[in-house]
Amino acid sequence: MSSEALLRIRDLRVEFASDDGWQRVVDGAHLDVQPGGARALVGESGSGKTVTALAAMGLLPRRHSRIPTGRIELAGQNLLDLSDRQLRPLRGTELAMIFQEPMTSLNPAYTVGEQIAETVRVHTGASRKDAWRRAVEVLGEVGIPAAARRALEYPHTFSGGMRQRVMIAMAISCRPKLLIADEPTTALDVTVQASILALLRELQETTSMAVLLVTHDLGVVADFCDDVTVMYAGQPVEEADTVELFGSPRHPYTSGLLQAMPQAAHTGLDLSSIPGVVPRADRMPPGCRFHPRCSHAQEGLCDIAEPDLVPVDGAHTSRCLRIQRGEIDELSRTVDDRVGAARADLDGRTL
Amino acid sequence: MRQPAAAQATSAAAEPAPLLEVEDLRKSFRRGGGSLLGRRGTAVRAVDGVSFTIRAGETLGIVGESGSGKSTTGRLLLRLLEPDSGRLRFDGQDLLIESRSAFRHRRRDLQMIFQDPYASLDPTKTIGASVTEPLRIFEKTTRRESENRGSELLSLVGLRPDHLGRYPSEMSGGQRQRVAIARALSLAPRLLVADEAVSALDVSTQSDVLNLMRRLQRELDLTYLFISHNLSVVRHMSDRIAVMYLGRIVEIGPADQVYLQPRHPYTRALLSAIPVPDPLIQRTRPRIVLTGDVPDPAHPPQGCNFVTRCPHAVPVCHEVDPVLEPDGGGYAVACHLSEGQETPDRTPRSSAAAPTQTGP
Numbered sequence: 019m020s021s022e023a024l025l026r027i028r029d030l031r032v033e034f035a036s037d038d039g040w041q042r043v044v045d046g047a048h049l050d051v052q053p054g055g056a057r058a059l060v061g062e063s064g065s066g067k068t069v070t071a072l073a074a075m076g077l078l079p080r081r082h083s084r085i086p087t088g089r090i091e092l093a094g095q096n097l098l099d100l101s102d103r104q105l106r107p108l109r110g111t112e113l114a115m116i117f118q119e120p121m122t123s124l125n126p127a128y129t130v131g132e133q134i135a136e137t138v139r140v141h142t143g144a145s146r147k148d149a150w151r152r153a154v155e156v157l158g159e160v161g162i163p164a165a166a167r168r169a170l171e172y173p174h175t176f177s178g179g180m181r182q183r184v185m186i187a188m189a190i191s192c193r194p195k196l197l198i199a200d201e202p203t204t205a206l207d208v209t210v211q212a213s214i215l216a217l218l219r220e221l222q223e224t225t226s227m228a229v230l231l232v233t234h235d236l237g238v239v240a241d242f243c244d245d246v247t248v249m250y251a252g253q254p255v256e257e258a259d260t261v262e263l264f265g266s267p268r269h270p271y272t273s274g275l276l277q278a279m280p281q282a283a284h285t286g287l288d289l290s291s292i293p294g295v296v297p298r299a300d301r302m303p304p305g306c307r308f309h310p311r312c313s314h315a316q317e318g319l320c321d322i323a324e325p326d327l328v329p330v331d332g333a334h335t336s337r338c339l340r341i342q343r344g345e346i347d348e349l350s351r352t353v354d355d356r357v358g359a360a361r362a363d364l365d366g367r368t369l
Numbered sequence: 370m371r372q373p374a375a376a377q378a379t380s381a382a383a384e385p386a387p388l389l390e391v392e393d394l395r396k397s398f399r400r401g402g403g404s405l406l407g408r409r410g411t412a413v414r415a416v417d418g419v420s421f422t423i424r425a426g427e428t429l430g431i432v433g434e435s436g437s438g439k440s441t442t443g444r445l446l447l448r449l450l451e452p453d454s455g456r457l458r459f460d461g462q463d464l465l466i467e468s469r470s471a472f473r474h475r476r477r478d479l480q481m482i483f484q485d486p487y488a489s490l491d492p493t494k495t496i497g498a499s500v501t502e503p504l505r506i507f508e509k510t511t512r513r514e515s516e517n518r519g520s521e522l523l524s525l526v527g528l529r530p531d532h533l534g535r536y537p538s539e540m541s542g543g544q545r546q547r548v549a550i551a552r553a554l555s556l557a558p559r560l561l562v563a564d565e566a567v568s569a570l571d572v573s574t575q576s577d578v579l580n581l582m583r584r585l586q587r588e589l590d591l592t593y594l595f596i597s598h599n600l601s602v603v604r605h606m607s608d609r610i611a612v613m614y615l616g617r618i619v620e621i622g623p624a625d626q627v628y629l630q631p632r633h634p635y636t637r638a639l640l641s642a643i644p645v646p647d648p649l650i651q652r653t654r655p656r657i658v659l660t661g662d663v664p665d666p667a668h669p670p671q672g673c674n675f676v677t678r679c680p681h682a683v684p685v686c687h688e689v690d691p692v693l694e695p696d697g698g699g700y701a702v703a704c705h706l707s708e709g710q711e712t713p714d715r716t717p718r719s720s721a722a723a724p725t726q727t728g729p
Binding site for chain 2: 062063177178179180207208209210211212213215216234235236237238239240241260261264265274275276278279280281288289290291292293295
C-alpha cells in the first residue's frame with residue numbers, strides 16, 4: 019500500500035544551527051500521502067510539523083539547517099538526492115506549497131496576474147500570452163469573480179480570503195500532483211475558512227491533487243483529511259485513518275488534545291488540559307518524550323525506554339509503550355466519556 | 370427613541386442592576402486621511418451603535434470576525450479609545466462625563482487582558498516588576514509590600530513566588546498569560562475585559578488559562594467581557610453571547626439560545642462554519658458556506674449590513690436597515706426575517722435554503 023504513495027517520508031531528521039551546536043528539531047518524521055489523498059500533519063507549536071513540510075518542499079534555509087538522515091520520496095524519487103537545480107522544475111508541476119499568511123507570500127509591486135503568469139512561464143515555458151490566459155483561467159477556477167479584471171489588480175486590493183485564493187491559484191496553476199498547505203486557513207475568519215476548505219475539496223475532486231495539510235486545528239482535520247499524523251516534540255507519535263484516530267486514539271497525547279477542545283458538552287465543566295509544555299529541542303527528556311506530561315506514564319518504563327512508532331491495530335500506529343504492551347485499553351477521546359464523573363464537581367454556577 | 374435591547378431585557382427579568390450599561394456606543398476611524406492633498410479620508414464606522422448590559426458576576430461573550438468591531442468595543446469600555454458618542458455606566462455612574470485623567474482612577478475597577486503577552490509584558494522588566502507596577506503607581510506601595518503582593522498575585526494565578534525574578538522570555542506562553550492576568554488583578558478590579566486572551570495559546574495550555582479564569586471569577590466575584598473569534602471558547606466561558614457584524618450587534622441572548630437556536634442568518638452561518646472535531650459529525654452536518662467576504666466597513670451595503678452575503682435576503686433587506694428587536698426575555702435579533710414568532714426558516718435547512726452547500 020505504502021509503495022504506491024505519492025509522497026513518502028521516512029526517518030527524516032532535521033537539525034538547525036544554534037549557539038550550542040546543531041539542534042535536532044525533527045527526529046524521525048514518517049508519513050505517506052496517497053495520490054489524490056489528504057493527509058493531516060497535526061501538532062502544537064514546536065512539534066516540527068512545519069519544518070517537516072518545508073523539508074519536503076526543499077525550502078529549509080541552507081546555511082542554518084541540515085538533514086543528517088532520511089528520505090523524502092516523491093513518486094519513488096528521493097528529493098534529498100537532487101540538487102537545487104534539479105529540484106526546481108519539480109516545484110510547481112509536481113509539488114507546490116501555500117502558507118498561512120498570503121500577503122507575505124505575494125509581491126506587492128506586481129499585479130496578481132503577472133505573478134501567476136510568471137509562475138506558469140517559469141515552470142512550463144509557456145508564452146507570455148498563454149501564461150496570462152492560464153493565470154486568468156486559474157483565478158476563475160479558485161472562485162475569484164471577474165477574474166480577467168482582477169488579474170490586473172495588485173495584492174493589496176484583495177481581502178484576506180481572496181488573497182489566499184490567489185495563492186491557491188498560483189500553487190495549482192501548473193497542476194501539481196501534491197499541494198503542501200501550511201496552516202492555510204489559520205489567519206482567516208471561520209466563514210472564510212469554510213469556503214477555502216470547500217474550494218480545496220472541490221479542487222481535489224476535479225484534479226485529483228493530493229494534499230498534505232499542516233495544521234494545529236483538529237476541527238479542520240476532521241473536516242478535510244483522510245489520514246492523520248500527529249507530531250509531538252519532533253516525532254510522529256500516532257498515525258491513522260481520520261475516523262479511526264478520532265474514534266479511538268491510541269496515544270495519550272492525541273487523546274489529551276481531543277479532550278482539551280472546548281465542546282458543547284463541556285459547558286459548566288472545567289476543561290481538561292495537558293500539564294507542562296513541549297520540551298525544548300536541547301532538553302529532551304529521556305525515554306518517551308511525552309512522559310513528563312502523560313497521566314498514563316509508568317515509572318521505570320516510560321522515563322527510561324524510548325518507544326518506536328509501531329502498528330498497534332492494523333495500519334494504526336502509536337509511539338506509546340504502554341499501548342503497545344496492551345496495558346492501556348482505551349483512551350478517552352471526548353469529554354463525554356468523563357462527563358458522568360465530573361458532574362459531581364459541577365460548581366453550581368448557572369449557565 | 371429606540372429602546373436598548375439588553376437594558377429592557379434586564380428590567381423585564383427583574384435582575385439586580387447591571388454592573389455595566391452600554392448604550393448606543395459609536396466610534397469611527399478615518400482611513401487614508403492626512404494626505405498631502407489635505408483629503409480627509411473615509412470614515413469607517415468601527416462601532417456603530419452598540420448597546421448591551423453586563424450583570425455583576427456574569428460573563429458576556431462577544432464573537433465576530435475581523436472587522437466586526439468587537440475589539441474596538443472592548444477598548445472603548447476602558448476608554449483606551451475615546452468613544453465618539455454613546456453612554457457608558459459602570460455601577461450606576463457615567464464613565465464618559467469624567468475627564469480622561471479622572472477616569473484613570475476608574476481603571477482600577479476595569480482592567481483588560483490582551484491576546485499577546487509577548488507584546489503586553491515589557492521584556493526588560495522582571496515578572497515581579499510588571500505585576501506590581503500598577504500597585505506602585507496607584508497605591509505608592511513600598512518595595513517590600515510590592516514583593517509580598519506580587520507573590521500573592523502569582524500564587525493566585527498558579528505561579529510560584531520564585532517566578533517574580535524571571536523575565537517574560539524565560540516563561541511559556543501559558544505562563545506569560547497567567548502573569549498578564551495577575552497584573553490585571555493587582556488592583557482588585559470588578560470587570561475584566563479579555564480580548565482574545567487565549568487565542569495565541571496551544572490547545573493544551575488554552576484550557577488551563579480558561580479554567581483559571583473561571584476559578585478566579587468565582588473566587589473574586591469578577592465580571593467578564595470575553596471577546597474572541599473562537600466560538601467554541603466563547604460558548605464555554607459565557608452566560609450570554611453577543612454576535613457582532615460590521616460594527617453592530619446582530620444577535621444577543623443567553624449562550625444556549627444563541628448557539629442552539631440562532632435566528633440571525635449570520636449567526637447560523639458562523640456556527641455552521643466551525644469545524645467540529647469529530648469526522649463522523651463534521652462530514653454529515655449541513656453547512657452554510659457564505660459567498661463573498663465581509664464588506665469594507667468604509668462602504669457598508671445599503672439596507673442590512675449582512676445583505677451582500679445573506680442566503681435569505683428579500684427585497685426589504687436591500688432597503689431597510691433592521692433594528693435589534695428585543696423579545697423582552699433577554700434576547701434580541703436584528704433581522705427582517707425574524708420578526709415576531711413567525712421565522713421563515715429558523716433552523717439551517719438543506720439545499721433549498723442556502724445557495725452553496727457542501728455536503729459530505
